[in-house]
Amino acid sequence: MGSVMKVAVGNDHRGLCVRPRVLGLLAELGHEVHDLGASGPAGVDYPDYAIPVAEEVAAGKADRGVLICATGHGMCIAANKVHGVRAVNSRDVIDAELSRRHNDSNILCLAADLLGEDQIERIIRAWLLTDFEGGRHTRRREKVDAYEKSHENRS
Numbered sequence: 001m002g003s004v005m006k007v008a009v010g011n012d013h014r015g016l017c018v019r020p021r022v023l024g025l026l027a028e029l030g031h032e033v034h035d036l037g038a039s040g041p042a043g044v045d046y047p048d049y050a051i052p053v054a055e056e057v058a059a060g061k062a063d064r065g066v067l068i069c070a071t072g073h074g075m076c077i078a079a080n081k082v083h084g085v086r087a088v089n090s091r092d093v094i095d096a097e098l099s100r101r102h103n104d105s106n107i108l109c110l111a112a113d114l115l116g117e118d119q120i121e122r123i124i125r126a127w128l129l130t131d132f133e134g135g136r137h138t139r140r141r142e143k144v145d146a147y148e149k150s151h152e153n154r155s
């Protein structure tokens with residue numbers, strides 16, 4: 001059992017099918033969930049969900065974020081535009097764990113079209129429980145942070 005976190009969650013219409021399972025899992029694990037996802041089947045645009053979740057994480061209002069669309073790609077691209085976000089699109093448990101251990105990922109994107117619900121649950125459980133290793137990985141993360149900071153005010 002890991003520590004209790006605030007987790008912001010977003011989905012578009014294609015992530016709607018797995019939304020109940022994801023929200024239920026996070027609640028079952030005892031996390032504080034902020035649901036920012038689409039609640040109906042009408043076609044929507046993933047940036048409208050990825051960016052609010054990413055902004056919550058970047059502002060420290062949420063510890064982590066989970067985003068779901070058909071492939072995970074659009075959510076991941078949009079979330080990574082927000083400074084301070086390290087979003088990854090994970091397809092398996094090892095991949096998700098490595099993104100925590102080496103990259104300190106703070107948003108997990110998932111592909112509702114390509115992953116079964118059981119696999120999504122396994123990935124989320126592992127990702128939430130895995131810590132950043134620090135050490136040499138901190139130096140590398142800091143280089144990314146420094147680049148981001150030096151470009152903050154450029155248009």
Ligand SMILES: O=C(CO)[C@H](O)[C@H](O)COP(=O)(O)O
Nearest residue numbers: 014069070071072073074075
């Ligand atoms: O995966 C996605 C973005 O990466 C979207 O969920 C997907 O592109 C939506 O497609 P459509 O409008 O055809 O339902």
